[in-house]
Amino acid sequence: MERRDMGVRGVLCVLGAGLFFCTAVTATTAGAARAKEEEEKHFNVSGRPVVTLNNIVNGRIEVKSWKNPEVVVSSSAAPGKVSIETEQVGDRIDINATSLVDSSEPHEVEANFSLTVPEETELQLRTQTGLILVEQVSGDMKLQSVAGDIHLKEVSGYVIVKTASGSLICTGCTGKLDFNSISGSAQILQSSPTSLNLMTTTGNILYDGEFRRMGLYTMNSGRGLVEVRFSRSDSFDLKASTYRGTVDNQAPEVFQPDTHGRHHSLSGMAKALWVTMGQGSARVEVSSYSGTIRIVKRD
Amino acid sequence: MECRDVEAVLEQEGLSPLPAAAREHLVGCEGCRELVADLSAIAVAAKRIPAEENPPERIWVSLRAQLEGEGVIRRPRAEIEPAGVSSWQGFAQLLRPRALAMIGTGVLAAAGAWYYAVSPNSVAPNRAKSLPPATTPAPAPAVSPAEAATSVSAPLKPAAPVLSAGNARKRQPDRTVPPEATAPPSQIHESTTDLRPSPTELASFGESAATLNQTERAMPSGGRASNAEVDAALRTNLRTLNEFIKECETRLRENPRDQLTQEYLNMALQQKAELLNAMMDSGRSEH
Numbered sequence: 022m023e024r025r026d027m028g029v030r031g032v033l034c035v036l037g038a039g040l041f042f043c044t045a046v047t048a049t050t051a052g053a054a055r056a057k058e059e060e061e062k063h064f065n066v067s068g069r070p071v072v073t074l075n076n077i078v079n080g081r082i083e084v085k086s087w088k089n090p091e092v093v094v095s096s097s098a099a100p101g102k103v104s105i106e107t108e109q110v111g112d113r114i115d116i117n118a119t120s121l122v123d124s125s126e127p128h129e130v131e132a133n134f135s136l137t138v139p140e141e142t143e144l145q146l147r148t149q150t151g152l153i154l155v156e157q158v159s160g161d162m163k164l165q166s167v168a169g170d171i172h173l174k175e176v177s178g179y180v181i182v183k184t185a186s187g188s189l190i191c192t193g194c195t196g197k198l199d200f201n202s203i204s205g206s207a208q209i210l211q212s213s214p215t216s217l218n219l220m221t222t223t224g225n226i227l228y229d230g231e232f233r234r235m236g237l238y239t240m241n242s243g244r245g246l247v248e249v250r251f252s253r254s255d256s257f258d259l260k261a262s263t264y265r266g267t268v269d270n271q272a273p274e275v276f277q278p279d280t281h282g283r284h285h286s287l288s289g290m291a292k293a294l295w296v297t298m299g300q301g302s303a304r305v306e307v308s309s310y311s312g313t314i315r316i317v318k319r320d
Numbered sequence: 321m322e323c324r325d326v327e328a329v330l331e332q333e334g335l336s337p338l339p340a341a342a343r344e345h346l347v348g349c350e351g352c353r354e355l356v357a358d359l360s361a362i363a364v365a366a367k368r369i370p371a372e373e374n375p376p377e378r379i380w381v382s383l384r385a386q387l388e389g390e391g392v393i394r395r396p397r398a399e400i401e402p403a404g405v406s407s408w409q410g411f412a413q414l415l416r417p418r419a420l421a422m423i424g425t426g427v428l429a430a431a432g433a434w435y436y437a438v439s440p441n442s443v444a445p446n447r448a449k450s451l452p453p454a455t456t457p458a459p460a461p462a463v464s465p466a467e468a469a470t471s472v473s474a475p476l477k478p479a480a481p482v483l484s485a486g487n488a489r490k491r492q493p494d495r496t497v498p499p500e501a502t503a504p505p506s507q508i509h510e511s512t513t514d515l516r517p518s519p520t521e522l523a524s525f526g527e528s529a530a531t532l533n534q535t536e537r538a539m540p541s542g543g544r545a546s547n548a549e550v551d552a553a554l555r556t557n558l559r560t561l562n563e564f565i566k567e568c569e570t571r572l573r574e575n576p577r578d579q580l581t582q583e584y585l586n587m588a589l590q591q592k593a594e595l596l597n598a599m600m601d602s603g604r605s606e607h
Contacts, residue, residue: 078547120547149549150550150553167550168549183594185553185557185598186553203557203591203595204556204557220587222560222561222564222588222591241587244564262580263580264571264580291580310568310580310581310584
């Protein structure tokens with residue numbers, strides 16, 4: 022009798038556990054399906070496309086290239102909370118993401134994008150807080166974010182980056198780069214831009230790249246550190262100035278007196294350094310209002 | 321108050337503190353917020369143009385042709401002008417804020433391009449190398465590399481002109497460089513003082529900052545909860561800019577000729593104008 026009761030209890034336990042497991046799996050799957058709605062759209066292009074993505078809500082934008090004459094837009098967003106509209110006019114593709122609801126949770130009004138574009142593509146991307154990542158794309162770009170960081174890898178063209186507090190990391194970039202931020206920092210690594218203009222009010226700046234012949238390089242930070250790294254083979258005129266900060270030249274022995282141009286006088290308490298490296302082919306102008314300027318020679 | 325009333329207020333009173341009714345209207349009207357932001361940005365930029373620089377007549381002719389081409393303005397034609405409409409009324413119509421904003425942008429672009437073209441400061445240093453050689457300047461005392469490399473100039477100490485004889489031969493005049501630029505190096509250094517902004521331009525910094533502050537006060541208060549993270553970032557950055565602007569202004573009051581501070585203040589004011597524009601787009605403010 023006792024053996025039969027124990028058997029019944031065992032069967033009930035197994036059935037109960039199974040029922041619980043099935044319910045949990047069903048609920049999880051349904052919840053996941055509700056949380057994100059994924060969509061993929063394909064656009065055939067004939068030439069050099071222009072892709073505009075205006076993400077009014079938060080979210081990440083990732084752009085990579087391939088050799089196909091096609092733009093693929095993959096998006097994921099909470100259904101019913103974000104409206105994503107796409108339009109193609111010739112080789113121009115416009116993507117707009119807007120919030121449909123008011124929510125106190127930022128991640129609830131979030132749309133993430135993954136774009137695959139031809140190698141030569143012009144981009145205009147805008148988001149609020151998510152990361153913007155662009156890899157191996159050649160073409161003019163305008164990238165804007167409020168608080169999202171911007172990572173560029175092996176891009177070329179005329180690139181304009183504007184953020185309020187997002188930072189920029191640019192690796193292996195060529196062409197012209199213009200960065201403007203209030204509190205974001207900028208790191209330019211292993212790059213060889215022909216023209217560079219970096220401006221931040223409180224962020225830091227690190228330039229660890231090449232100086233092209235006839236290139237113009239301007240780096241300004243109101244309160245941050247500006248560090249410029251160069252190699253012995255580089256050739257540039259350097260002007261470094263600060264009002265309340267310091268100019269830390271860690272390789273004074275390799276510089277010559279500035280041999281080009283006029284010396285613009287700096288009034289007030291500004292401290293300045295004018296020197297030439299090599300033939301002075303490029304022009305480098307660095308300033309920090311109250312931060313440190315560091316000039317470092319690579320090994 | 322409706323959009324046309326706000327435009328009328330802007331026409332008559334400019335960007336001086338807007339009436340309460342106008343500010344209330346701005347809260348719910350994105351178009352008017354953009355209009356106020358555009359006018360503020362134009363006002364700030366316009367004050368940076370030197371007053372003594374008048375664009376040549378051809379700029380005005382070109383600008384007028386472009387505006388006529390775009391249909392913004394039309395040549396007055398007496399035969400189609402309705403009776404009773406004075407030429408002044410037509411001109412007043414032209415001065416409606418939106419038209420004014422477009423014209424202002426065009427004028428700024430044209431004047432800026434012209435000013436850049438004629439300004440001695442705009443000469444690219446490398447351009448001089450490609451021009452014919454001039455009189456060889458007198459050689460200056462040689463300075464050793466080590467001395468130069470460590471010569472972080474002390475406070476208010478102007479950098480000594482350092483030109484060796486060989487290097488001096490490389491210096492060649494540019495057609496747009498003032499005559500004194502071809503003089504000996506010591507005079508070249510002195511001539512750079514002309515590039516500093518005039519006291520009139522310095523005064524414009526204060527006006528620009530005041531204009532931006534008015535715009536900031538006129539902005540709708542309260543943020544949209546849908547993007548609290550963005551609200552916080554924008555507000556934090558506005559505070560950062562205000563602090564930095566205040567620091568620069570304090571410094572300029574002590575030394576109005578501080579060129580570096582002038583440059584940073586100008587950049588910060590431009591950033592603030594853009595940030596306010598972004599905040600207006602989002603219906604957010606610091607308050």
